[in-house]
Amino acid sequence: MAEKEKGTMTVGEAGHLGGKKVQEERDMRDRKEIRGQAYDKPGPPEGTAFGIGAITQALSGMEFPVTKKDLLDRAGNQEIEYRKGQPVKLRQIIEDLEDEEFPSMSNVIHSVSGALKEEGLSEKAA
Numbered sequence: 777m778a779e780k781e782k783g784t785m786t787v788g789e790a791g792h793l794g795g796k797k798v799q800e801e802r803d804m805r806d807r808k809e810i811r812g813q814a815y816d817k818p819g820p821p822e823g824t825a826f827g828i829g830a831i832t833q834a835l836s837g838m839e840f841p842v843t844k845k846d847l848l849d850r851a852g853n854q855e856i857e858y859r860k861g862q863p864v865k866l867r868q869i870i871e872d873l874e875d876e877e878f879p880s881m882s883n884v885i886h887s888v889s890g891a892l893k894e895e896g897l898s899e900k901a902a
Contacts, residue, residue, distance in 0.1 A: 828885050830856035834866050841879045844870065858892050869895075 851866040878884045
């Protein structure tokens with residue numbers, strides 16, 4: 777049998793090594809690790825989200841159901857950018873909402889998005 781040159785391998789050997797690498801990457805993905813680091817899709821850094829993400833960041837940590845007063849307390853004087861470059865005071869939007877109770881974050885987002893649409897600040901307002 778002829779000796780192999782250093783750095784060469786057969787197709788079968790390459791396939792075996794490639795298969796092992798793919799399996800290692802699948803295992804890391806399944807353990808929610810990427811390149812040895814924890815992986816957990818945290819979303820955009822605080823204060824850099826737009827649209828729905830800006831609303832959920834500003835009101836994060838609330839336990840539902842909540843009242844309009846609860847939302848106003850949490851909103852404080854926070855500004856959000858529903859559309860990039862167009863900051864709005866979240867408190868003003870919440871004060872104008874008709875609903876007094878919100879069973880879930882989804883209900884809050886729906887109401888706030890609707891109010892922003894009426895104000896002409898939503899992308900769907902056009």
